[in-house]
Structure formats: structure tokens, C-alpha cells
Amino acid sequence: MVRFEHANLVVKEIQPTLDFLLTAFPEWQLRGSGQGKWGTTERHWVHVGDDEYYITLNDSAEGDIREIGGIQPGLAHLGFVVDDLEALVERLWQQGYTIDILGMQHPYRKTVYYTDPAGFQFEFLEYCSDQPEQRNQYGGETGSFKFNVRSLQGESA
Structure with a gap:
């Protein structure tokens, strides 16, 4: 069996995306949170979802996200x-x-x-x-x- 379990997103700030996801999916919850190091950068992370699936949000992103309507490589949606x-x-x-x-x-x-x-x-x-x-x-x-x-x-x- 294969199933998709989670996506891992890097954001500048966690709370705005967390608020969006919890509004879209009120049955979801904050599954866990913590701190870690990514290269030399300390960052916070959260897992938001249910018992089966979740999205990881990591803070401290640098730079701009790819343009949604553009053709640059990266996540479209x-x-x-x-x-x-x-x-x-x-x-x-x-x-x-x-x-x-x-x-x-x-x-x-x-x-x-x-x-x-x-x-x-x-x-x-x-x-x-x-x-x-x-x-x-x-x-x-x-x-x-x-x-x-x-x-x-x-x-x-």
C-alpha cells in the first residue's frame, strides 16, 4: 500500500498559514510542534492535520516564493x-x-x-x-x- 501522508512547507511565519489551514479544516488540530536546525538556521515547526495526514510548517524562510502564475519550477498547488x-x-x-x-x-x-x-x-x-x-x-x-x-x-x- 502507498498513501500520501504529509507535505512540508517552509514559510516566513507559521501563524498566518496555520490560521488559514485551521479555518479551511476546523476538524484538524495542531499535532505537534518543536524546534530544529536547518543548516545553520534555527527554526520552529508545527504539524497540523488529523491522525492520518498533516502539513508541516517550518518558519524562517528567506526570499520570495515562486510566482503562482509563473513557469518557474516548484510547487504549483x-x-x-x-x-x-x-x-x-x-x-x-x-x-x-x-x-x-x-x-x-x-x-x-x-x-x-x-x-x-x-x-x-x-x-x-x-x-x-x-x-x-x-x-x-x-x-x-x-x-x-x-x-x-x-x-x-x-x-x-
Whole structure:
């Protein structure tokens, strides 16, 4: 068996990304935290998630994160499947986060993208089918991506 367990992100400050993740996933918790050395740099770290999966956040990042819309190497986004996309969007909106990208219309899934305060992009998607051949259907999208969306109704900023 193979399964993805965690992602490890380096941020300038832990708290803004931690707040974003705990807003998106209120069932998650701070699993652990500590201090360590990365090369010659002392840094703090946290594990946030559930008993199965988590994200590690390390502080003391230096420099700029890759441009989300650019073609530089690096992480483009992390994707998460959720049961209730509208509830997630509402929680994030209540805390002042706005949708970066509203995905194209698809018969079997809905997607939204957010960028957290550290500059990492997260995709959240809800499947509208339990059938793998429908969930994993490529093509069939209609419309276009909408950017800087204020709500799921598709109003652009």
C-alpha cells in the first residue's frame, strides 16, 4: 500500500498559514510542534492535520516564493478533496479569504483555489459522483476559469 501522508512547507511565519489551514479544516488540530536546525538556521515547526495526514510548517524562510502564475519550477498547488465545498468557501470568506480561481464547470466536480498568506496555493474540490470514471473524467469542462472571485456565484472582483 502507498498513501500520501504529509507535505512540508517552509514559510516566513507559521501563524498566518496555520490560521488559514485551521479555518479551511476546523476538524484538524495542531499535532505537534518543536524546534530544529536547518543548516545553520534555527527554526520552529508545527504539524497540523488529523491522525492520518498533516502539513508541516517550518518558519524562517528567506526570499520570495515562486510566482503562482509563473513557469518557474516548484510547487504549483496542493489539492484537497472536501465533502462540502460551499461550507469551506463560507468559512474562508468569513475570515477574509477570497477565491483566487473558480474552476470551470464540470459535470462531476467543483473546484476553487485560494492562496494563503505565505503565497502557497491550495485547491479544494468536491466530487459530485462516487464513480471513478466520472470523478477522473478529463475534459467535459465548460466555461472558463474565473479569477479573484468574491463568491461561488462567480462575481469577479
